[in-house]
Amino acid sequence: MNNTRASIPLEDWVGYRFGLIAARLGNFIAPMYASRHDLTIPAWRSLAVIARYQPLTAKQLATLTSSDAFKVARAIELLVRRGLIRRDVDKSDRRRASLRLTAEGRKVYKDIEKFAVRVERELTAALDAGELASLRQSLDKLDQQLESRIKVQGWERFLKR
Known part of the structure; x- marks a missing residue:
């Protein structure tokens, strides 16, 4: 083991702790939406963000999910193919598309949201x-x-x- 001493122990780094908690929580919740709705983590995050902020462009979705363009594009393709979101040409700028949930997308979102809210409440019950x-x-x-x-x-x- 390296004897150099960091001025802040790793376990006290804010980003490290956020990352651990986010990964553990995501790893707990992901199997639910993967098994019930066959969604990936980026697809679920995209669906949730679209549900909250629709209509959105792909660029706005990437910003709000802090994801790269490639992951967002793949998530959008999956969600469109599954009929969970619509991608409509923006009337003011035909180069852009506007993303919105479909009726089926709202149903899937509500199902996962109900579960995620229960987990969130249990997690935050410690405070x-x-x-x-x-x-x-x-x-x-x-x-x-x-x-x-x-x-x-x-x-x-x-x-x-």
């Missing part, structure tokens, strides 16, 4: 109302810090510190 509100506020602050202060500087700047 009292004040802790949950504080967690959400803290997540908002960290997200804002990442978007407005860190990403705009570029990763190269952090090598110089």
Whole structure:
């Protein structure tokens, strides 16, 4: 094992902990929608985001899911092929498509949402109302810090510190 000591132990890195919790939660929920609806993780995320923010373009979907264009394109193709979303040509710009849930997509979304909300409530039951509100506020602050202060500087700047 390497004897060099990090100034912050790995288990205290915010991104590492977020990643672990997100992966564990996703690995718990994914088998439900995979077995009941034959959906992949990117397809489910795309369906959920479209349900929340429709109509969306593929570019907007990629931004809201923090996914690359290739994953989003594959998820869109799967969802269209399965009849869960519609891809309509944008009347104002024929180069773009507008994504919306179909009636079947709404049914599938509602089924998975019902399950996911139950899991979310069980997970957050470990926190009292004040802790949950504080967690959400803290997540908002960290997200804002990442978007407005860190990403705009570029990763190269952090090598110089």
